[in-house]
Amino acid sequence: xxxxxxxxxxxxxxxxxxxxxxxxxxxxxxxxxxxxxxxxxxxxxxxxxxxxxxxxxxxxxxxxxxxxxxxxxxxxxxxxxxxxxxxxxxxxxxxxxxxxxxxxxxxxxxxxxxxxxxxxxxxxxxxxxxxxxxxxxxxxxxxxxxxxxxxxxxxxxxxxxxxxxxxxxxxxxxxxxxxx
Numbered sequence: 001x002x003x004x005x006x007x008x009x010x011x012x013x014x015x016x017x018x019x020x021x022x023x024x025x026x027x028x029x030x031x032x033x034x035x036x037x038x039x040x041x042x043x044x045x046x047x048x049x050x051x052x053x054x055x056x057x058x059x060x061x062x063x064x065x066x067x068x069x070x071x072x073x074x075x076x077x078x079x080x081x082x083x084x085x086x087x088x089x090x091x092x093x094x095x096x097x098x099x100x101x102x103x104x105x106x107x108x109x110x111x112x113x114x115x116x117x118x119x120x121x122x123x124x125x126x127x128x129x130x131x132x133x134x135x136x137x138x139x140x141x142x143x144x145x146x147x148x149x150x151x152x153x154x155x156x157x158x159x160x161x162x163x164x165x166x167x168x169x170x171x172x173x174x175x176x177x178x179x180x
Contacts, residue, residue, distance in 0.1 A: 049070075049072055063086045063087075063089035064086060066084075068080070075179075078179075088114070091110060091113060091114060094110050105129050105132075105134065112128030115149075118149065118150045127139040
Protein backbone atom coordinates (compact mmCIF):
# COMPACT_ATOMS: atom_id res chain seq x y z
CA UNK A 1 0.00 0.00 0.00
CA UNK A 2 2.81 2.27 0.73
CA UNK A 3 4.12 1.76 -2.77
CA UNK A 4 0.84 2.84 -4.18
CA UNK A 5 0.86 6.06 -2.16
CA UNK A 6 4.39 6.81 -3.30
CA UNK A 7 3.49 6.33 -6.93
CA UNK A 8 0.37 8.54 -6.59
CA UNK A 9 2.39 11.29 -4.93
CA UNK A 10 4.99 11.25 -7.68
CA UNK A 11 2.24 11.39 -10.31
CA UNK A 12 0.58 14.39 -8.66
CA UNK A 13 3.80 16.32 -8.47
CA UNK A 14 4.68 15.72 -12.08
CA UNK A 15 1.16 16.56 -13.28
CA UNK A 16 1.35 19.91 -11.57
CA UNK A 17 4.49 20.78 -13.43
CA UNK A 18 3.02 19.72 -16.77
CA UNK A 19 -0.14 21.79 -16.25
CA UNK A 20 1.70 24.99 -15.27
CA UNK A 21 1.67 27.94 -17.67
CA UNK A 22 4.46 28.05 -20.25
CA UNK A 23 7.10 30.80 -20.08
CA UNK A 24 6.99 32.95 -23.21
CA UNK A 25 9.81 35.31 -24.12
CA UNK A 26 9.43 37.79 -26.93
CA UNK A 27 12.47 39.35 -28.63
CA UNK A 28 12.83 41.67 -31.61
CA UNK A 29 16.13 42.20 -33.35
CA UNK A 30 17.03 44.30 -36.38
CA UNK A 31 20.52 44.07 -37.96
CA UNK A 32 22.10 45.45 -41.10
CA UNK A 33 25.47 44.12 -42.33
CA UNK A 34 27.48 45.98 -44.96
CA UNK A 35 30.83 44.51 -46.03
CA UNK A 36 33.31 46.17 -48.34
CA UNK A 37 36.59 44.30 -48.77
CA UNK A 38 39.57 43.80 -51.05
CA UNK A 39 41.44 40.50 -51.11
CA UNK A 40 44.91 40.18 -52.60
CA UNK A 41 46.85 36.89 -52.72
CA UNK A 42 50.60 36.79 -53.34
CA UNK A 43 52.19 33.44 -54.01
CA UNK A 44 55.89 33.31 -53.35
CA UNK A 45 57.62 30.24 -54.71
CA UNK A 46 61.27 29.32 -54.91
CA UNK A 47 63.01 30.05 -58.20
CA UNK A 48 63.34 27.24 -60.69
CA UNK A 49 66.60 25.38 -60.45
CA UNK A 50 68.82 23.65 -62.95
CA UNK A 51 70.25 20.52 -61.39
CA UNK A 52 73.33 18.98 -62.93
CA UNK A 53 73.18 15.25 -63.57
CA UNK A 54 75.07 12.88 -61.33
CA UNK A 55 77.74 10.82 -62.96
CA UNK A 56 78.41 7.39 -61.54
CA UNK A 57 82.11 6.81 -61.02
CA UNK A 58 81.93 3.97 -58.53
CA UNK A 59 83.62 1.51 -60.90
CA UNK A 60 87.34 1.85 -60.16
CA UNK A 61 88.30 0.01 -63.35
CA UNK A 62 87.21 2.93 -65.51
CA UNK A 63 89.70 5.56 -66.54
CA UNK A 64 87.19 8.38 -66.65
CA UNK A 65 86.42 11.43 -64.57
CA UNK A 66 82.92 12.89 -64.33
CA UNK A 67 82.30 16.58 -64.93
CA UNK A 68 78.90 18.23 -64.49
CA UNK A 69 77.54 21.74 -64.21
CA UNK A 70 74.38 23.82 -64.29
CA UNK A 71 73.40 27.44 -64.91
CA UNK A 72 70.06 28.96 -63.89
CA UNK A 73 68.60 32.34 -64.78
CA UNK A 74 65.14 33.68 -63.93
CA UNK A 75 63.81 32.33 -67.20
CA UNK A 76 65.92 29.43 -68.37
CA UNK A 77 68.02 26.72 -66.74
CA UNK A 78 70.59 24.54 -68.47
CA UNK A 79 72.47 21.58 -67.04
CA UNK A 80 74.80 19.03 -68.50
CA UNK A 81 77.45 16.49 -67.72
CA UNK A 82 80.08 14.40 -69.40
CA UNK A 83 82.89 12.02 -68.69
CA UNK A 84 86.50 12.84 -69.55
CA UNK A 85 89.01 10.14 -70.33
CA UNK A 86 92.06 9.99 -68.07
CA UNK A 87 94.81 9.21 -70.57
CA UNK A 88 97.48 8.61 -67.91
CA UNK A 89 95.26 6.03 -66.20
CA UNK A 90 94.78 4.28 -69.54
CA UNK A 91 98.54 4.33 -70.16
CA UNK A 92 99.22 2.72 -66.77
CA UNK A 93 96.56 0.02 -67.27
CA UNK A 94 97.82 -0.78 -70.78
CA UNK A 95 101.43 -1.01 -69.62
CA UNK A 96 100.47 -3.27 -66.71
CA UNK A 97 98.45 -5.56 -68.99
CA UNK A 98 101.32 -5.82 -71.47
CA UNK A 99 103.80 -6.52 -68.66
CA UNK A 100 101.50 -9.20 -67.21
CA UNK A 101 101.44 -10.89 -70.65
CA UNK A 102 105.25 -11.00 -70.71
CA UNK A 103 105.64 -8.12 -73.18
CA UNK A 104 108.11 -6.12 -71.08
CA UNK A 105 109.64 -4.03 -73.88
CA UNK A 106 106.16 -3.16 -75.15
CA UNK A 107 105.11 -2.16 -71.62
CA UNK A 108 108.14 0.14 -71.32
CA UNK A 109 107.36 1.59 -74.76
CA UNK A 110 103.81 2.43 -73.65
CA UNK A 111 105.14 4.16 -70.53
CA UNK A 112 107.70 6.06 -72.62
CA UNK A 113 104.81 7.90 -74.29
CA UNK A 114 104.81 10.12 -71.17
CA UNK A 115 107.54 12.79 -71.46
CA UNK A 116 108.30 12.48 -67.74
CA UNK A 117 109.00 8.75 -68.09
CA UNK A 118 110.96 9.37 -71.31
CA UNK A 119 113.18 11.93 -69.56
CA UNK A 120 113.62 9.67 -66.52
CA UNK A 121 114.72 6.79 -68.74
CA UNK A 122 117.21 9.08 -70.53
CA UNK A 123 118.59 10.33 -67.20
CA UNK A 124 118.98 6.74 -65.96
CA UNK A 125 121.02 5.81 -69.04
CA UNK A 126 118.39 3.37 -70.33
CA UNK A 127 116.76 5.02 -73.36
CA UNK A 128 113.26 4.11 -74.36
CA UNK A 129 112.87 1.49 -77.07
CA UNK A 130 112.71 2.78 -80.66
CA UNK A 131 111.13 0.58 -83.36
CA UNK A 132 112.16 -2.62 -81.61
CA UNK A 133 115.70 -1.43 -80.85
CA UNK A 134 116.89 -1.04 -77.27
CA UNK A 135 119.96 0.35 -75.54
CA UNK A 136 122.61 2.23 -77.60
CA UNK A 137 120.87 1.46 -80.89
CA UNK A 138 117.63 3.02 -79.60
CA UNK A 139 119.54 6.08 -78.34
CA UNK A 140 121.14 6.59 -81.77
CA UNK A 141 117.69 6.44 -83.45
CA UNK A 142 116.20 8.90 -80.91
CA UNK A 143 119.08 11.27 -81.63
CA UNK A 144 118.38 11.06 -85.39
CA UNK A 145 114.60 11.62 -84.93
CA UNK A 146 114.12 14.23 -82.15
CA UNK A 147 110.72 15.22 -83.54
CA UNK A 148 109.34 11.84 -82.45
CA UNK A 149 110.17 12.41 -78.78
CA UNK A 150 107.04 12.48 -76.62
CA UNK A 151 107.72 16.00 -75.31
CA UNK A 152 107.50 17.48 -78.83
CA UNK A 153 104.31 15.56 -79.63
CA UNK A 154 102.74 16.50 -76.29
CA UNK A 155 103.48 20.21 -76.78
CA UNK A 156 101.69 20.13 -80.14
CA UNK A 157 98.72 18.32 -78.57
CA UNK A 158 98.54 20.90 -75.77
CA UNK A 159 98.44 23.74 -78.28
CA UNK A 160 95.63 22.02 -80.17
CA UNK A 161 93.72 21.28 -76.95
CA UNK A 162 94.05 24.89 -75.78
CA UNK A 163 92.76 26.18 -79.10
CA UNK A 164 89.85 23.72 -79.05
CA UNK A 165 89.04 24.64 -75.44
CA UNK A 166 89.07 28.36 -76.24
CA UNK A 167 86.66 27.85 -79.15
CA UNK A 168 84.28 25.76 -77.01
CA UNK A 169 84.41 28.30 -74.18
CA UNK A 170 83.72 31.22 -76.48
CA UNK A 171 80.80 29.35 -78.06
CA UNK A 172 79.26 28.53 -74.67
CA UNK A 173 79.67 32.13 -73.51
CA UNK A 174 78.03 33.41 -76.68
CA UNK A 175 75.04 31.11 -76.23
CA UNK A 176 74.63 32.16 -72.59
CA UNK A 177 74.75 35.83 -73.53
CA UNK A 178 72.07 35.26 -76.17
CA UNK A 179 69.84 33.58 -73.61
CA UNK A 180 70.05 36.49 -71.17
